Amino acid sequence: MFKGIDFYNVDDLLSSEERLVRNSVREFLEKEIEPLIIDAWHEEKPLDFKEIGKKFGQLGMLGAFIPEEYGCPGANYVTFGIICQEVERVDSALRSFVAVTSGLVMYPIWQYGSEEQKQKYLPKLASGEIIGCYGLTEPNHGSDPGSMEATAKRDGDEWILNGTKTWITEADIADIAIVWARDVDDGKIKGFIVEKGTKGFTQHAITKKGSMRAGGVGELGLVNCRVSEENRLPNAVGLRAPLSCLDQARYGISWGAIGAAMDCFETALNYTKERKQFGAPLASYQLVQEKLVKMLIEITKGQLLCWRLGKLMDEGKATPEQISLAKKNNVRVARYCARTARELLGANGISLDYSPIRHMANIESVYTYEGTDDIHTLILGRAITGIQAFRRELIVK
């Protein structure tokens, strides 16, 4: 079984239950999921999340932090983080699935949904019986979702939705979509649960990706799509609602990215200890050691960041800015480690028989989604200066 670098004994900070979660998720993934990854990625045939989701559900890997009364494990945020770390060590697409399901689909239903919506959807999402997706990004609005063009118009007991959502994880296979649209009457952003098969609702896959090839991403189309008022998330009003969901998923990413980095480190360390050039193992050369040590240092800092952020999440004290810092830093760590590991493996580094090139390509998505690296810089910049630098008046001379 994978050991994983733990230079600062962060493991000792976990409870024995949390360690056991990691052990059991790790064991399950190694036996059931890892063998499927390379082919899925190579052929861009996304993993069958309808099947895998059920297995994840049995283990309690979906909506881990949501209470038991909704058929969820009712575990803590550290546990959710550990799950994300384990799955992303295998492939980022698995973490996308876990984080989207838990943070972007289940969380808004749990936080902003009616009791009926919670009872109706959460147990099925937790067991993997149905799959959800989250539609915020649009063709013309990625980093700036506040300018979204999708509209919602109230018509009696119904809402009429119009717009396009793109780059949506699991869009093509989802049974339900959480769709965000602007109410044309009050100008506020509202959330809707749109079920597969609803008239005027279309779902398509986006292919020819160079990243996240073991997972699915796609487009949602809404053309005079009518959903009932019962399908609106009653307590979600304004942009803060969709952004709060992103905080959940970003938190998961901060753990997940370190998982990918740990896998790259382990691969590079083992490889350079075995591989000989100029009569000695690569690991015996100072230039190689420097690279390995830099990876080790960055990973160790990232692990501590995850753990502390997890504790803050569990105490209900984590701020969006703290989450931004961890997402930004840890994805950078993963990006650095994947690239460095790839480099240390030489030509084998570009082969899918080894994980670094796959992690390296995947992490480009992670760098971009859930707030690009730049957007997190701007969030942090605003936090420390008090001056927002996202938006400006364009003066054309």
Next chain:
Amino acid sequence: MNIIVLAKHAPDPESEINVASDGKSVDERGLVFDINDWDRYAIEEAIRIKEEKGGEVVVVGVGSKCEDTLRKCLAMGADRAIKIPVDTSLDAYQTAEVIKEAIKDEKFDLILAGMMSQDLNNAQVGVLLAAMLDLPFATAVSAISSIDDNSLTVARELEGGYNEEVTLPIPCLITVQSGINEPRYVSIMGIKRAKTKEMKEVDVKPTISTLEVEKMYLPPVKKAELIEGDPSEIAEKLIEILKDRGLV
């Protein structure tokens, strides 16, 4: 049916193995510990019997760090655990002896153990314990064909793909072969439930030592050599090597 299962917290044989600086033990830093693979099947089999027949499954672990494995068994469905915090791993007699002491007040119908441990491959703890308790036993059990209040019929795996069917009176002990079932994964819900289950520490010490380690070493790396040259040179070199090794 009350069942006792022995579960060892054992290093994965595929982890990094180095001899410690004392030259007599393994450096634990490179090791990944988990439930011994055979014991995973044993605990699964016990839980299945309990699910069908009712009763209780008690899991017993030996070793100062065996808690994670015991917790795992509880999360899978065992009812309670007994931890014996002494490190006897290398000495199978000691392990069996402390288990015998720790379970002396337990009422059981069946003891299930893995056939052997993945690190030491001694395959002794189960049978030693049976002997100490004066229980009938069967080893390398690959299937349980029937079980009632008085007896147990099992298939034992023999060499060459043969099986032997034996019937044992209850109480008895069996050691199970891997593959007897498909062990369940531990769910987060199970882990949460396990939190409230009893884990009792029983501090017993072995009375004698039956084994002393003099030296621990890694096997020498076997090398292959490609002999080059014309056929007569190759033949000469080959004869030299064979003579050198005392093979001709």
